[in-house]
Amino acid sequence: MEISKIEDFVRNGYKEYLPHVSIDCAIFGYHDQQLKILLIKHKLILGWCLPGGYIKRTERLVEAANRIVKERTGIDNLFLQQFKTFGDPNRSRFKEFDKEEFFKATGVSIDKGSWLIDDTISIGFYAITDFSLTVPKPDVMSNECVWCDLSELPKLEFDHDQMVIDALHTLRIQLYHYPIGYTMLPKKFTLSEIHALYQALLGKKLDVSNFPKKLIALGLLKKLNEKRSIGPHRSPHLYCFDKKKYEKALREGLALG
Amino acid sequence: MEISKIEDFVRNGYKEYLPHVSIDCAIFGYHDQQLKILLIKHKLILGWCLPGGYIKRTERLVEAANRIVKERTGIDNLFLQQFKTFGDPNRSRFKEFDKEEFFKATGVSIDKGSWLIDDTISIGFYAITDFSLTVPKPDVMSNECVWCDLSELPKLEFDHDQMVIDALHTLRIQLYHYPIGYTMLPKKFTLSEIHALYQALLGKKLDVSNFPKKLIALGLLKKLNEKRSIGPHRSPHLYCFDKKKYEKALREGLALG
Numbered sequence: 001m002e003i004s005k006i007e008d009f010v011r012n013g014y015k016e017y018l019p020h021v022s023i024d025c026a027i028f029g030y031h032d033q034q035l036k037i038l039l040i041k042h043k044l045i046l047g048w049c050l051p052g053g054y055i056k057r058t059e060r061l062v063e064a065a066n067r068i069v070k071e072r073t074g075i076d077n078l079f080l081q082q083f084k085t086f087g088d089p090n091r092s093r094f095k096e097f098d099k100e101e102f103f104k105a106t107g108v109s110i111d112k113g114s115w116l117i118d119d120t121i122s123i124g125f126y127a128i129t130d131f132s133l134t135v136p137k138p139d140v141m142s143n144e145c146v147w148c149d150l151s152e153l154p155k156l157e158f159d160h161d162q163m164v165i166d167a168l169h170t171l172r173i174q175l176y177h178y179p180i181g182y183t184m185l186p187k188k189f190t191l192s193e194i195h196a197l198y199q200a201l202l203g204k205k206l207d208v209s210n211f212p213k214k215l216i217a218l219g220l221l222k223k224l225n226e227k228r229s230i231g232p233h234r235s236p237h238l239y240c241f242d243k244k245k246y247e248k249a250l251r252e253g254l255a256l257g
Numbered sequence: 258m259e260i261s262k263i264e265d266f267v268r269n270g271y272k273e274y275l276p277h278v279s280i281d282c283a284i285f286g287y288h289d290q291q292l293k294i295l296l297i298k299h300k301l302i303l304g305w306c307l308p309g310g311y312i313k314r315t316e317r318l319v320e321a322a323n324r325i326v327k328e329r330t331g332i333d334n335l336f337l338q339q340f341k342t343f344g345d346p347n348r349s350r351f352k353e354f355d356k357e358e359f360f361k362a363t364g365v366s367i368d369k370g371s372w373l374i375d376d377t378i379s380i381g382f383y384a385i386t387d388f389s390l391t392v393p394k395p396d397v398m399s400n401e402c403v404w405c406d407l408s409e410l411p412k413l414e415f416d417h418d419q420m421v422i423d424a425l426h427t428l429r430i431q432l433y434h435y436p437i438g439y440t441m442l443p444k445k446f447t448l449s450e451i452h453a454l455y456q457a458l459l460g461k462k463l464d465v466s467n468f469p470k471k472l473i474a475l476g477l478l479k480k481l482n483e484k485r486s487i488g489p490h491r492s493p494h495l496y497c498f499d500k501k502k503y504e505k506a507l508r509e510g511l512a513l514g
Binding site: 018019020021055057058059060061082084085086087088089119121123173174176177214217218 | 275276277278312314315316317318339341342343344345346376378380430431433434471474
């Protein structure tokens with residue numbers, strides 16, 4: 001049963017999926033001041049890579065990205081955003097594909113003319129989630145699926161190292177324009193909570209006193225007339241994201257000026 | 258001669274070009290407080306659209322984008338940047354292609370199974386240039402190639418209206434992180450020059466006194482110890498982009514904090 005499904009995909013997959021185009025996903029996990037990324041080990045590929053797959057002809061790109069992440073990792077309902085498309089010659093996932101290995105693993109042979117063995121461009125998506133709440137599960141084509149510390153990232157297969165760099169770069173720019181940290185923080189949070197989140201996502205130390213001033217100047221943060229009591233002499237002010245300003249900025253351009 | 262070139266492209270183009278993937282370019286032109294966009298009228302398509310084309314299998318994506326713009330419009334050496342990839346079902350350029358019109362115009366018939374008639378995703382690139390210095394020239398496949406006022410944009414073909422919206426959106430976010438205005442201004446400029454540029458690109462009025470403060474706070478602008486003499490009692494201060502800070506920010510994340 002499993003073999004015939006794979007055989008059908010190898011022979012006829014191009015009817016259901018767009019050839020030459022795939023999606024790869026950089027899924028970042030944040031919890032308690034730590035930043036991780038989700039990696040999978042494909043049965044047919046020796047090293048680690050980002051979860052990825054093909055796009056059905058009936059799917060919008062973001063639907064395809066969500067389905068792929070769900071199928072590959074078991075994680076559902078991520079807010080996935082495009083960051084870049086990769087198409088340099090010879091980047092293709094299966095160009096240097098080991099046909100013997102594939103046959104050993106699946107019992108299916110791949111022809112030279114197969115739709116799977118040709119140049120492929122890949123559309124990169126990224127998302128952030130709380131890794132403490134999401135337990136990844138490998139699918140039938142993967143042996144492992146784990147959260148990996150960004151600081152301990154192994155060399156990845158294909159051009160996936162560059163994908164991680166570009167995903168982080170886009171995330172870091174969008175951090176000042178979209179409510180990206182939104183789901184990673186409680187609705188009302190302290191400056192030290194958002195400070196820790198932004199430090200982890202930006203991968204650098206941020207000045208404790210300048211950082212909130214700039215976020216407030218950009219119109220991202222709103223100071224609330226409320227404090228949180230966390231100890232006898234410790235009751236820091238609470239803040240929230242200014243969602244209205246975000247939405248206005250997204251519609252009309254930025255709030256600067 | 259022309260016919261056999263087109264025929265060869267229709268029959269065998271998939272050997273040189275990647276099927277299912279195209280590039281479309283939103284090229285913005287700025288001059289003297291006006292913002293325009295470059296549109297072409299393809300010989301085989303009734304309405305206006307963005308200049309676009311296919312990717313050679315030997316090209317990096319940005320090389321393909323530059324070649325396409327040069328071939329289609331005659332404009333060379335643009336700094337093209339990816340903004341988004343479009344792949345919704347039924348967006349394809351040639352899906353509803355009029356085969357009779359194509360035959361009338363070219364003398365070439367297109368088969369049902371042609372690589373040109375199938376779903377296509379398109380990678381959007383954008384660039385900004387000085388429209389007063391660039392005279393677009395249509396290629397053999399286009400009837401017209403003109404600068405169009407953004408405020409007078411006609412309804413575009415396919416999903417190109419959405420492409421313009423998304424290109425502007427990305428440009429407006431990147432305006433605060435990349436030296437995008439760089440080539441549109443003299444090396445040393447006055448606040449009123451950069452104010453006019455940013456107003457045109459953002460498509461809205463910016464407060465004259467708050468605007469430069471925020472750009473300086475973001476680390477984008479540097480005030481020079483120099484003035485420009487433009488009249489008896491008018492000698493505004495000169496500013497420049499802080500290119501070092503940009504480069505550092507691009508490498509390490511943003512300068513905030």
